[in-house]
Amino acid sequence: MKLLIANRGEIAIRVIRTCRDMNIPTVAVYSEADRNALHTRYADEAILIGPTRASESYLNISALLQAAKTTQSTAIHPGYGFLSENPDFGKAVEDSGLVFIGPRPETMSLFGNKLTARKAAREAGLLVLPGPDQPLSGHPVQSQLGSSLSFPLLVKATAGGGGKGIRLARSQDELADVIDLAREEAISAFGDGTIYLEPLVQKARHIEVQILGDGKGQILTFGERECSIQRRHQKLIEESPASELSPEERSCIITAAHRLGSTMNYRSLGTVEFLMDQNRQFYFIEVNPRIQVEHPVTEMVSGVDLVQEQIQLAITGKIDLSQSDINPQGAAIEARILAEDPEAGFMPTVGEISYLKEPGGPGIRVDSALYQGMEVGSDYDSLLSKVIAWGEDRQSAIKRLKRGLKEYQIGGLKTDLVFLSQILESHPYQTGNIDTTFLDDFEPKELIPEETLTRYAAVATALHIHNKRKSKELQDSGDINPWRQKAWQEQTKAGS
Amino acid sequence: MADYRVYVGNRLFDIRIEEDLLLVNGDQFNFDLESINGNGLHILRDPNRNIEAYLQPNQNGSYDIQIDGIHLSTEVVLGFNNSTKISDKNKGSITSPMPGVIIDILVKEGDFIQEGDTILIQEAMKMQMKIRSASSGNITKLHTVIGDQVNKGVLLVSLDPVENLPVNPDNPQLKRK
Numbered sequence: 001m002k003l004l005i006a007n008r009g010e011i012a013i014r015v016i017r018t019c020r021d022m023n024i025p026t027v028a029v030y031s032e033a034d035r036n037a038l039h040t041r042y043a044d045e046a047i048l049i050g051p052t053r054a055s056e057s058y059l060n061i062s063a064l065l066q067a068a069k070t071t072q073s074t075a076i077h078p079g080y081g082f083l084s085e086n087p088d089f090g091k092a093v094e095d096s097g098l099v100f101i102g103p104r105p106e107t108m109s110l111f112g113n114k115l116t117a118r119k120a121a122r123e124a125g126l127l128v129l130p131g132p133d134q135p136l137s138g139h140p141v142q143s144q145l146g147s148s149l150s151f152p153l154l155v156k157a158t159a160g161g162g163g164k165g166i167r168l169a170r171s172q173d174e175l176a177d178v179i180d181l182a183r184e185e186a187i188s189a190f191g192d193g194t195i196y197l198e199p200l201v202q203k204a205r206h207i208e209v210q211i212l213g214d215g216k217g218q219i220l221t222f223g224e225r226e227c228s229i230q231r232r233h234q235k236l237i238e239e240s241p242a243s244e245l246s247p248e249e250r251s252c253i254i255t256a257a258h259r260l261g262s263t264m265n266y267r268s269l270g271t272v273e274f275l276m277d278q279n280r281q282f283y284f285i286e287v288n289p290r291i292q293v294e295h296p297v298t299e300m301v302s303g304v305d306l307v308q309e310q311i312q313l314a315i316t317g318k319i320d321l322s323q324s325d326i327n328p329q330g331a332a333i334e335a336r337i338l339a340e341d342p343e344a345g346f347m348p349t350v351g352e353i354s355y356l357k358e359p360g361g362p363g364i365r366v367d368s369a370l371y372q373g374m375e376v377g378s379d380y381d382s383l384l385s386k387v388i389a390w391g392e393d394r395q396s397a398i399k400r401l402k403r404g405l406k407e408y409q410i411g412g413l414k415t416d417l418v419f420l421s422q423i424l425e426s427h428p429y430q431t432g433n434i435d436t437t438f439l440d441d442f443e444p445k446e447l448i449p450e451e452t453l454t455r456y457a458a459v460a461t462a463l464h465i466h467n468k469r470k471s472k473e474l475q476d477s478g479d480i481n482p483w484r485q486k487a488w489q490e491q492t493k494a495g496s
Numbered sequence: 497m498a499d500y501r502v503y504v505g506n507r508l509f510d511i512r513i514e515e516d517l518l519l520v521n522g523d524q525f526n527f528d529l530e531s532i533n534g535n536g537l538h539i540l541r542d543p544n545r546n547i548e549a550y551l552q553p554n555q556n557g558s559y560d561i562q563i564d565g566i567h568l569s570t571e572v573v574l575g576f577n578n579s580t581k582i583s584d585k586n587k588g589s590i591t592s593p594m595p596g597v598i599i600d601i602l603v604k605e606g607d608f609i610q611e612g613d614t615i616l617i618q619e620a621m622k623m624q625m626k627i628r629s630a631s632s633g634n635i636t637k638l639h640t641v642i643g644d645q646v647n648k649g650v651l652l653v654s655l656d657p658v659e660n661l662p663v664n665p666d667n668p669q670l671k672r673k
Binding site: 350354355405406408409410411412414415417418421447448451453454455456457458459460461462463464465466467469 | 498500502504505507509511513518520525527528529531535536537538540542547548549550551552559561562563564565566567568570572647
């Protein structure tokens with residue numbers, strides 16, 4: 001067995017680590033931009049698959065298969081993002097005789113289309129947000145849907161994912177424009193402009209269930225995660241268990257996820273995502289048929305290495321665990337460290353990591369792709385690293401995560417580190433009063449008084465300049481090193 | 497003894513450093529600063545609190561400083577009565593004010609230019625912007641060509657200015673002296 005990881009960044013490193021624990025040799029793939037990346041150094045072998053542009057490297061199916069062939073790999077792990085949800089990739093991998101560590105291609109096709117996913121969930125008996133299972137075919141919308149539309153509503157791409165391809169329409173007046181925009185965006189992001197409408201759930205909470213299926217009907221559930229802290233429909237802080245959920249509510253959502261998984265004979269790891277509305281009603285939204293960014297919080301509370309289970313299953317066709325082995329303990333929270341500037345509307349930032357110190361200590365896990373000297377560009381995702389904290393309860397997990405973020409020092413570019421601490425510090429977060437609109441009216445509070453902070457900055461700068469000038473004066477004052485002078489004399493002697 | 501006027505955003509600090517004395521706006525403090533690896537990491541002692549300060553010189557003479565994850569920019573001049581910030585003078589270089597494409601370069605290496613002369617034209621978000629020189633001097637090097645896509649703050653042109661203000665010992669251009 002030899003495993004090729006068709007990904008980059010922290011998730012590639014994450015998979016390599018488990019392989020090393022399992023004594024499985026690994027192959028990293030890299031684009032020209034990632035020649036020196038950490039994942040290329042951590043793997044047993046690394047192979048160049050193409051230029052920086054993702055479409056020619058990490059999204060290039062034939063280059064990846066060729067790399068697997070060249071290195072005699074026997075299995076491929078797709079990570080998340082890139083080709084991880086692409087059924088053509090899964091099929092191509094299996095057709096070339098390799099093991100694909102993920103769901104069956106048919107499952108990926110079904111869940112890849114949000115409308116067929118909704119239909120499957122409804123048929124499995126899950127509650128799905130109201131709306132037709134048909135895509136919008138064009139203008140005018142009114143004639144297709146009558147006057148039944150209530151605003152605000154979401155215009156979503158059927159091929160969407162990762163928070164992309166979702167647009168909000170506040171009123172009938174802007175609907176036509178929003179549809180055009182969403183369609184254009186969907187074409188450029190997914191090559192497919194098919195869209196549909198879904199009512200916006202106000203003050204929704206995002207709660208999801210981790211499942212693992214053996215492809216023959218057995219489904220294990222690993223509890224739920226809450227990912228309500230989002231920016232632009234993209235998750236920023238995730239935790240397990242969800243805060244303030246009653247045992248009945250928890251059991252309801254887990255049962256629903258289990259039912260969908262077993263109806264589908266689901267294979268491999270997957271996440272069933274739900275929205276909880278203000279009446280505490282759960283609605284199915286989608287299935288992510290892959291490992292997720294936030295999987296470590298589940299690992300921290302369950303003590304299970306999910307990637308190991310995923311690989312083990314792909315090799316043997318069997319799950320070694322049983323449901324009674326999974327007893328989540330305590331609480332875990334993950335914060336995503338991004339190359340983005342929250343003060344500038346989460347604009348991507350670029351730069352060289354000129355200084356780096358990563359956190360540690362009890363209850364802290366860091367899944368990071370960072371190294372000193374790394375050039376952070378805008379070619380790929382802005383996710384740099386994740387800090388995950390475990391505690392006996394939510395409050396102690398918050399305290400530990402705050403410690404971890406405070407210890408984390410990343411020099412050279414702006415990140416969301418301070419912003420994450422400010423969220424954890426805020427009253428609504430601490431009391432579990434969160435929903436997906438949390439950041440809309442979030443007002444960060446200064447962690448250090450501005451006067452103290454600016455005084456530190458001023459004094460440090462003045463002392464730095466002062467010390468430099470002093471040492472330069474010393475040099476210029478003819479401070480001659482007798483040893484160097486001696487060496488010089490020896491050298492001139494030898495030369496003459 | 498030396499006097500430094502430091503700007504941090506809108507705030508101004510007059511700092512006097514003597515052998516065993518440090519005054520910030522007239523108040524005495526016991527700060528000390530130690531460089532850890534010559535790579536920008538410093539420990540600022542307060543005196544019993546050790547604060548990590550990550551400090552990097554900029555090409556335009558200002559400093560980027562990071563304390564507890566918060567990024568600040570500082571600018572320094574010698575003496576308390578000198579109100580000209582280094583970056584106002586921006587003696588060493590011309591950098592891009594925004595991300596965009598360089599669509600024209602109006603100078604060549606070796607040209608002498610006057611303060612206010614247009615050096616380049618940059619296009620961003622379908623707007624064209626003239627980038628002018630903040631000082632007079634000789635163009636020593638062009639770092640860009642027409643058609644370049646540049647980020648914000650990228651060095652475009654190096655300039656050997658008519659006069660220098662030797663305050664920032666980290667500025668490569670000043671080190672040459």
